[in-house]
Amino acid sequence: xxxxxxxxxxxxxxEHLHYKLKDLKKxxxxxxxxxxxxxETLYHKFAPTMFGVCLRYAKDKSEAEDSLQEGFIxxxxxxxxxxxxxxxxxxxxxxxxxxxxxxxxxxxxMYPVEDMTVLEGQQISDDILxxxxxxxxxxxIQQLPPRYRMVFNLxxxxxxxxxxxxxxxxxxxxxxxxxxxxxxxxxxxxxKELYREVGKSNxxx
Amino acid sequence: MSDRLNIxxxxxxxxxxxxxxxxxxxxxxxxxxxAAQKRKKRMAYIGxxxxxxxxxxxxxxxxxxNDQKGEVAPxxxxxxxxxxxxKETTLPVASDVAEPVKEAVLLAEKPTxxxxxQRLNVQEAATEQxxxxxxxxxxxxxxxxERKDYNLLDRVEAIxxxxxxxxxxAEFQKKPRREQGLTLNDQLLIAENARNLKxxxxxxxxWTVGAHLSPGYSSHSASHEQQYAENITYSGNDGNAxxxxxxxxxxxxxxxxxxxxxxxxxxDGQSASNSSRSLFRFNSNSDYMYADVAPANGxxxxxxxxxxxxxxxxxxxxxxxVINMRSTPQGVxxxxxxxxxxxxxxSIITTNGEFSQVFEFVEIPLTMRYSLLDKKFRIDxxxxxxxxxxxxxxxxxENDFGKQNIGKTEDISRINFSxxxxxxxxxxxxxxxxxxxxxxxxxxxxxxxxxxxxxxRPYRVGVYTGLYYSF
Numbered sequence: 001x002x003x004x005x006x007x008x009x010x011x012x013x014x015e016h017l018h019y020k021l022k023d024l025k026k027x028x029x030x031x032x033x034x035x036x037x038x039x040e041t042l043y044h045k046f047a048p049t050m051f052g053v054c055l056r057y058a059k060d061k062s063e064a065e066d067s068l069q070e071g072f073i074x075x076x077x078x079x080x081x082x083x084x085x086x087x088x089x090x091x092x093x094x095x096x097x098x099x100x101x102x103x104x105x106x107x108x109x110m111y112p113v114e115d116m117t118v119l120e121g122q123q124i125s126d127d128i129l130x131x132x133x134x135x136x137x138x139x140x141i142q143q144l145p146p147r148y149r150m151v152f153n154l155x156x157x158x159x160x161x162x163x164x165x166x167x168x169x170x171x172x173x174x175x176x177x178x179x180x181x182x183x184x185x186x187x188x189x190x191x192k193e194l195y196r197e198v199g200k201s202n203x204x205x
Numbered sequence: 206m207s208d209r210l211n212i213x214x215x216x217x218x219x220x221x222x223x224x225x226x227x228x229x230x231x232x233x234x235x236x237x238x239x240a241a242q243k244r245k246k247r248m249a250y251i252g253x254x255x256x257x258x259x260x261x262x263x264x265x266x267x268x269x270x271n272d273q274k275g276e277v278a279p280x281x282x283x284x285x286x287x288x289x290x291x292k293e294t295t296l297p298v299a300s301d302v303a304e305p306v307k308e309a310v311l312l313a314e315k316p317t318x319x320x321x322x323q324r325l326n327v328q329e330a331a332t333e334q335x336x337x338x339x340x341x342x343x344x345x346x347x348x349x350x351e352r353k354d355y356n357l358l359d360r361v362e363a364i365x366x367x368x369x370x371x372x373x374x375a376e377f378q379k380k381p382r383r384e385q386g387l388t389l390n391d392q393l394l395i396a397e398n399a400r401n402l403k404x405x406x407x408x409x410x411x412w413t414v415g416a417h418l419s420p421g422y423s424s425h426s427a428s429h430e431q432q433y434a435e436n437i438t439y440s441g442n443d444g445n446a447x448x449x450x451x452x453x454x455x456x457x458x459x460x461x462x463x464x465x466x467x468x469x470x471x472x473d474g475q476s477a478s479n480s481s482r483s484l485f486r487f488n489s490n491s492d493y494m495y496a497d498v499a500p501a502n503g504x505x506x507x508x509x510x511x512x513x514x515x516x517x518x519x520x521x522x523x524x525x526x527v528i529n530m531r532s533t534p535q536g537v538x539x540x541x542x543x544x545x546x547x548x549x550x551x552s553i554i555t556t557n558g559e560f561s562q563v564f565e566f567v568e569i570p571l572t573m574r575y576s577l578l579d580k581k582f583r584i585d586x587x588x589x590x591x592x593x594x595x596x597x598x599x600x601x602x603e604n605d606f607g608k609q610n611i612g613k614t615e616d617i618s619r620i621n622f623s624x625x626x627x628x629x630x631x632x633x634x635x636x637x638x639x640x641x642x643x644x645x646x647x648x649x650x651x652x653x654x655x656x657x658x659x660x661x662r663p664y665r666v667g668v669y670t671g672l673y674y675s676f
Contacts, residue, residue: 048224
């Protein structure tokens with residue numbers, strides 16, 4: 001009896017998954033033909049996740065909002081070209097990353113190149129980055145200088161290699177490597193500082 | 206190293222499930238922007254459709270006018286052509302000449318590329334007060350929706366009112382930075398608007414290119430020496446309808462003044478079908494009676510005229526000048542009166558059909574135009590001179606044997622000058638594209654025939670209808 005019950009559950013789950021996929025396909029088709037309801041459904045379905053992506057690439061919330069907005073406009077403009085070959089979420093995410101990159105490229109002209117000197121001092125273990133919560137880490141990432149933030153995101157989050165990053169950002173591979181190292185370094189220091197502060201406030205409390 | 210990879214993975218996993226609900230205004234902005242795009246697309250459609258409509262209208266008008274050929278019923282008339290006698294003239298039909306319509310090339314409004322593509326160089330950034338780059342950063346915000354823009358306009362207006370009414374632009378540009386109580390966005394928006402304002406006032410100079418068709422009516426004024434006129438083909442001053450066309454270039458030299466040039470093509474000509482059956486009706490000399498002449502009510506137009514036979518061929522006096530025929534056209538009968546003892550043999554050609562004479566001009570205009578009103582509707586008055594190069598000069602007889610080119614009119618000057626006056630209405634379809642309808646009169650100042658016996662000046666009234674693209 002229990003066996004059948006299990007099988008039933010699996011079937012229901014499979015059905016549900018199938019339904020969901022079909023649903024998404026329908027929504028995408030609706031968006032492609034310019035249906036406002038479909039666009040709204042799609043937006044509400046994916047906006048929170050995509051906002052998470054944009055936040056990582058932006059210096060603050062309002063910049064992330066801009067990216068999200070621009071990204072979704074691009075999504076709706078190009079959704080007709082989506083061929084259902086890869087994951088739709090991955091496709092959207094790539095658009096958000098591209099919008100953020102574009103923004104960065106435009107802005108980088110305004111910022112002087114940051115100096116590359118590696119901070120002196122003791123090496124901190126990378127483990128420290130694993131311990132911190134996503135929200136906390138997000139804030140720290142946002143505080144990074146734009147280029148470090150970009151390299152860190154592209155390498156760690158998108159899993160790009162330095163060659164790809166160097167092409168995307170029009171920098172040399174060496175620069176990409178050193179920027180990543182520097183980004184990690186800054187992040188680790190900040191995490192450490194954060195812990196120290198937490199520790200302090202704990203003791204004073 | 207693998208340790209580091211693990212850590213990267215753990216960071217990635219951490220963020221994989223990370224999501225945060227964006228504020229609701231983002232969706233509103235997206236919706237606004239999508240709606241604006243739709244509107245823009247629709248407007249572009251409307252622009253194209255109206256452009257196409259203009260061309261179709263112009264072509265149809267040309268067709269219609271050309272089709273009126275022969276609608277004027279041939280009138281009975283008398284013509285006695287005898288050299289010793291004064292004669293009654295005939296009242297024949299002037300009809301028109303078929304005309305190829307020159308296709309106008311439409312100039313499309315280029316889609317304005319999003320500023321997001323632009324790259325700006327660093328030096329510029331250093332020199333500008335509120336840098337362009339900053340604007341680029343906020344283009345998304347600017348594009349966010351018209352609602353925002355209207356608010357912005359209101360705000361800018363308010364600022365203008367609070368300050369003295371005539372804020373100097375230069376001054377204005379400096380101010381937003383010092384403005385207290387305005388957000389950075391507001392300042393940027395204001396500055397953006399100021400920049401637009403600057404651009405708008407800057408548009409005192411600029412180029413416009415256009416293509417047009419001009420359905421119109423051409424005719425001529427002519428006078429001849431008595432001796433020449435006696436043997437002339439008769440063509441009433443009925444003129445004919447036809448379609449011209451061309452390209453034009455305008456340069457805006459001042460707020461209201463433009464200089465225009467271009468290349469136009471136009472046609473002028475007339476046709477004649479003298480009623481030969483009555484030609485000799487009252488002529489006592491029966492020798493002139495010719496048996497093969499078309500029956501009186503056959504409905505077939507026929508043409509006859511006095512010609513001069515010589516070793517060169519046949520010479521015939523037409524309204525615009527002497528036409529030399531090297532050989533006798535097919536279907537044409539020559540009757541010679543041998544009984545008159547005049548120094549020159551008098552001959553008459555007769556055919557069932559129609560004689561026509563066509564001149565084609567390529568005109569290079571140089572005109573000035575002045576805008577009486579310069580809003581979405583612009584009203585221009587214009588005037589100027591054209592150099593008209595005669596590129597086509599042909600005479601035809603069209604009868605049962607088809608349309609035969611019988612030769613050309615002699616003594617036609619290659620280059621002639623005409624004056625043009627006109628009034629035009631121009632309607633802006635978009636930022637760059639506009640449509641204009643402009644009636645013009647074009648009158649040749651000199652006789653295009655250099656023969657002292659002939660004074661022939663074509664004129665043409667045309668409705669120049671076209672599309673213009675400004676940049």
